[in-house]
Amino acid sequence: MEITPDTSSYMIAGFVVTFVTMGIYIASLYIRNRNLLQDVETLESMQTEKPKSAKK
Amino acid sequence: MQSKSIALTILDVVSIILLAISTYLALFFAPTELIMGQVQRVFYFHIGTAWVGLLGFVLAAISGVIYLITKDMKWDRFEVAAVEVSTMFFFITIVLGSIWARPAWNTWWTWDPRLTTAAVTELIYIAYFMLRQGIDDPEKRARFGAVYTILGGVSAPITFMVIRLFRTIHPVIIGAANANQEKMSMTGDMKVAFFFALFAFTVIFIDLMWHRIRLGNLEEKVEQLKLKVSM
Numbered sequence: 671m672e673i674t675p676d677t678s679s680y681m682i683a684g685f686v687v688t689f690v691t692m693g694i695y696i697a698s699l700y701i702r703n704r705n706l707l708q709d710v711e712t713l714e715s716m717q718t719e720k721p722k723s724a725k726k
Numbered sequence: 727m728q729s730k731s732i733a734l735t736i737l738d739v740v741s742i743i744l745l746a747i748s749t750y751l752a753l754f755f756a757p758t759e760l761i762m763g764q765v766q767r768v769f770y771f772h773i774g775t776a777w778v779g780l781l782g783f784v785l786a787a788i789s790g791v792i793y794l795i796t797k798d799m800k801w802d803r804f805e806v807a808a809v810e811v812s813t814m815f816f817f818i819t820i821v822l823g824s825i826w827a828r829p830a831w832n833t834w835w836t837w838d839p840r841l842t843t844a845a846v847t848e849l850i851y852i853a854y855f856m857l858r859q860g861i862d863d864p865e866k867r868a869r870f871g872a873v874y875t876i877l878g879g880v881s882a883p884i885t886f887m888v889i890r891l892f893r894t895i896h897p898v899i900i901g902a903a904n905a906n907q908e909k910m911s912m913t914g915d916m917k918v919a920f921f922f923a924l925f926a927f928t929v930i931f932i933d934l935m936w937h938r939i940r941l942g943n944l945e946e947k948v949e950q951l952k953l954k955v956s957m
Contacts, residue, residue, distance in 0.1 A: 674758065677765035677829045684768030684825045685749070688775070688818050695814045699937050706944040713951035 734936055741933040744926035748774070751919040759916075765829050770919050772822040774927035775815040780882040782812025782931065783851065787879025790872035802868035803942030805875055806858075811934045813851045815927070820844055831895065839888045840896035847881040854878065864949070 752770040759766035786808040793801035823841065824834050835841065854874055861867040889896045912920060 674760050675763045675829060677763040680765040680825050680829050681767050684765070684771070684822050685753075687821050687825065688768075688771050691814065691818050691821075695811075695934070699934075699941060703937075703941055703944065706941070706948055709948045710944070710951060713948065713955055716955050717951065 730940075734933075734940075737929070737933045737936065741926075741930045744929050748919075748923045748926035751922050756916045756919040757913060762826075762830055765826055768822045768826055770923040771927075772819055772826065773920065774923035775822070776819040777924055778927045778931035779812045779816030779819055780847075780886060781928075782808040782815070782935075783847065783875075783879055783882040786812070786875040787882075790875040790879070793868060793872045794876075797865075799864070799868060799946065802871060803939055803946065805871060806942055807935050807938035809851050809854055809875065810938055811931060813848065813855075814934075815931065816844070816848050816851070820848060836895070838896055839892040839894045840885070843881065843885040843888045847878075847885050850878045850881055 748770070752767050756767065756770070758764060786805045789801045789805040789808060792798075793805065820841075823844070827836070828834050854871065857874055858867050858871055861870060888894065889898050
């Protein structure tokens, strides 16, 4: 009878890679989104300040 | 500012639940494969990520065609989202395949037709971002990107079909194999885990695509604001 090999460490490595890669990607989406929202805020405030300085 | 819709929040929650169930089915519900042992459990995620990876590359090619016809930038944003999310999933597919190959084939990597076409496909889409990075004009970037994804899209069906057309050591899961090829047979519980993983990764793919498209819309808004401020 053939004995099933112990390949548990490879299985764990596979699931770790899957979750870590997806986690990194989701974190990158979150960070890029946060940075862009900050950019929008900065640019919108610059835009509202611009007409005021033009009047002066 | 874009506020997150309720539908997207629900989809986020559903995606997390589906991923958790799919992990449970792969790890505990499906029986242990007798020849390969526990490592065979990565196969469910390997196929799930491969499916959405190739699906995204085909969707990117279709959106490339639509962009070239309509010149509507929303299709460019859709294309970028599809390529980015699929490149991430296809990277997981390749790494999982390599991890499975080590105990199954006694090597991390071999230049088998399936592995080679998969690696070439991944490199094509990594190069897509390098191409876009090098073009400043948004319309030119979108046009070049669209043509590139249409040409690159050919690699997806080639990668899928290659194990059916050439001699290869990669097992065939879906469809009839040649007499020379190894066809993986699954028990009922394995089929449940397999089809659930396909479904779960499809939902996760849609969820991530939606998030990436929203990010693209925000990038567009920043570009427009920069133009207004600089005038």
